Amino acid sequence: MCAALLAQKSNETKDDKLQAATEFFNAGDWETASELAYSILETLDPKSEEAGDMYFLLARIFNDKVESTLAQEHAEKAERCFKAVNQQSKRAEALVELGRSYTAQNKYGQAVGNTPDAAFPLALQLFLQSNNLEKAAPVAVETGDVRMNIGASEEAALSYTQALDLLQQMQLNDQIPLVRAKLIDAFLDQGDDESAQELIEKNKRVSLDSASIILSLIQEAEIAAMNNQTAKKQALIQQAERTLVLLPIQKEKQALWLRISSLFQSENDYKNALRTQRLAQESAQEYAAIEKKETLLDIEGKYAARFELKEKEAALNESELREKTQRHRVWFLSLLSILGVLFTGFILFALKRIRQSNVQLKKQQDQIQIQNTQLQESNTELDKLNKKIVEEMSAREAIESTSLGKDKFLATMSHEMRTPMNAIVGLTHVLFQENPRDDQKEHLRTIQFNANTLSVLMNDVLDHSKIEAGKLSFNSLDFGLHHLLNDVYDAYKIEAKSNNSKLSLQIDGSIPKRINGDPTRLNQILSNFISNSIQAEKSTSIDVTNALVSNSDREFEIEFSILDNRSIEAHNTLKQLLETDVQVNSDTYKNHGSDMLGLALAKRLIELKNGSLRIARNTNNQTSIQFRLPFKAAQPETVQVAHFDSQKLNHLLGGKKILLVEDNTINQIVVKKILTECDATITIAKDGLEALEIIAHNNFDCILMDIQMPNMDGYRATAEIRRLHDKRKKSIPIIALTASAFVSEQEKARLFGMNDHIAKPFSPEELLEKVANQFQ
Secondary structure (H helix, E strand, O other): OOOHHHOOOOOOOOHHHHHHHHHHOOOHHHHHHHHHHHHHHHOOOOHHHHHEEEEEEHHHHHOOOOOOOHHHHHHHHHHHHHHHHOOHHHHHHHHHHHHEEEEOOOOOOHOOOOOHHHHHHHHHHHHHHHHHHHHHHHHHHHHHHHHHHHHHHHHHHHHHHHHHHHHHHHOOOHHHHHHHHHHHHHHHHHHHHHHHHHHHHHHHHHOOOOOHHHHHHHHHHHHHHOOOOOOHHHHHHHHHHHHHHHOOOOOHHHHHHHHHHHHHOOOOOOOHHHHHHHHHHHHHHHHHHHHHHHHHHHHHHHHHHHHHHHHHHHHHHHHHHHHHHHHHHHHHHHHHHHHHHHHHHHHHHHHHHHHHHHHHHHHHHHHHHHHHHHHHHHHHHHHHHHHHHHHHHHHHHHHHHHHHHHHHHHHHHHHHHHHHHHHHHHHHHHHOOOOOOHHHHHHHHHHHHHHHHHHHHHHHHHHHHHHHHHOOOOOOOEEEEEHHHHHHHHHHHHHHHHHOOEEEEOOOOOOOOOOEOHHHHHHHHHHHHHHHHHHHHHOEEEEEEEEEEEEEEOEEEEEEEEOOOOOHHHHHHHHHHHOOOOOHHHHHHHHHHOOOOHHHHHHHHHHHOOOOOEEOOOOOOEEEEEEEEEEEEEOOOOOOOOOOOOHHHHHHHOOOOOEEEEEOOOHHHHHHHHHHOOEEEEEEEOOOOHHHHHHOOOOOEEEEEOOOOOOOOHHHHHHHHHHHOOOOHHHOOOOEEOOOOOOHHHHHHOOOOOOOOEEEEOOOHHHHHHHHHHHO
């Protein structure tokens, strides 16, 4: 409290005063803390970071005093200040206080809603962006608690799951059981007793305190009640009661008694329900008495500290007064001595001194005039600077808004393009199966190839956007390199032939057949370079080779080469594009062709993988595109990848009843045609509501669920199916069909209870194998 005393003096810094106000707040002296905070605010720029600190402290004070409206007002001001000075961590803390004020006012949509500016989710996002996991985990838990209180148990389960992931990353194992217990309650509220039981078993395997053990017993009893296991439920309740009686008085004891009472009420056992209600009241009274005693002790200590503070302040004031009086006495005596010595000559020199004073006064006035002019100039410059800062902030906000709009536009366009693309790929397959003429087969292969090319182009656009946003990620998968190279060769040999070019492939036999890396990104790089070579010159030879450059037990580097006969002008253009930093803009497309995006993407992917790229001209005047990438050794194969021939597919899918939930008519035709060829029976629903109605009166072996549909989307429909009482229907395998290009959709589908995921456009082989896997 010494800092609090010093901070009230005029010569102390703003940091000292802020520390003092915080000490008063921590001591429970809200009135003094708020008075000191308001006095500091009067001296600050209301848009500065220091003002944000004061607003944040006042928001905490008013939240503790349950004055939610004032807390909201100051939290909003604090958040604006921290956002203006780009203090993301402090901004996140202010958003947490803002969310608490919203919750106290029942403004749950503004606190935990699904909008981008909802307080708790935005705070969590900012903490994660700054890698502040210690503060992100409690915010995720608090978000789940608010969502549970308003009955949004599914969203609460997602928040608790995210909190568990963060705690596991930080290895805070002592906090995991408590969050896991909250997640159990969320699953119980959804009627998902299987998931709840699985988490209860995990909690029972770790060392818990007595209250946590009792909570696990009660949760198991609630599951037994849901499944009509009366004997098991009674045994668990008896065990929980015996342990709860021995539990020392604490805050959780009343809540545990009330949950036991609710179990008795659900079975119409009102006698035991009343008995446990009384035990809950007794526990609350005992805890209130203890808390009251501790509160009185805190109040006594607070006033003792304040009394001690006043004594120190009085002593300090008295000491300062004595020092000031002594200084005045010395000054007065010195002045009298000087006047006594100079009194005799004062009259003689009085006129001269007056004249000198007038001259000095005139100089001072001139100097003051000059300073006033300089001050006016400084104020003018300051106004210009402030205007420039405001313009820069507006421009930055406009850029951020444009970037967000671009991301939304790309996501929407991806969905809109992938849906018809899936229809083109599917209908091409259907036409292949209907015995077309040889000349029609050639046209169909052309359609199929160009559809695949367009899919690659869509992925290039999206990946380039992710690179700009810093969101592109790489997978680490075991895959067959020889198989991938042959697939790329097969994909482009037709295009090379149509361009009067010859495409060849040579594979280094020393390279392992299976390696670990990202096959999708390698496919993109090779495809973009080979496509560029084919388009560079007609009637040319294109050779694709690879070689093992370095090798160790677990890591090695592979060099890939694409050799073509392009002209020296085309060679220089390619070298300029790939070995210098060229911005991809409209002029670049105009001057260098539409494949510039693919080349820029390939170059950036190599850089992000810590690889190297070189463009050279050999003695035969051929252009050589050489790039090296690091890979790891693949794990030994223990399980063969499932592959189904037509006979096995007919055996697995024949007679199976499959429900297709899809609102696009063409996609309905394509999927039905593909599956009926394997003797499966297909039923179609155009949205989630119609699917639920059909499931209520029929049994199915598998469900293909589109995600984006009118009336009820695929996520909501899956959640409703997983909540059905019929165990056979609630456990039907569900495969998601989505046109989204983002990996987060796969994780979201898993969280909502889907068994697998197929991204549009998909090949018939992928569809058949995904469905067949459900019956293995």
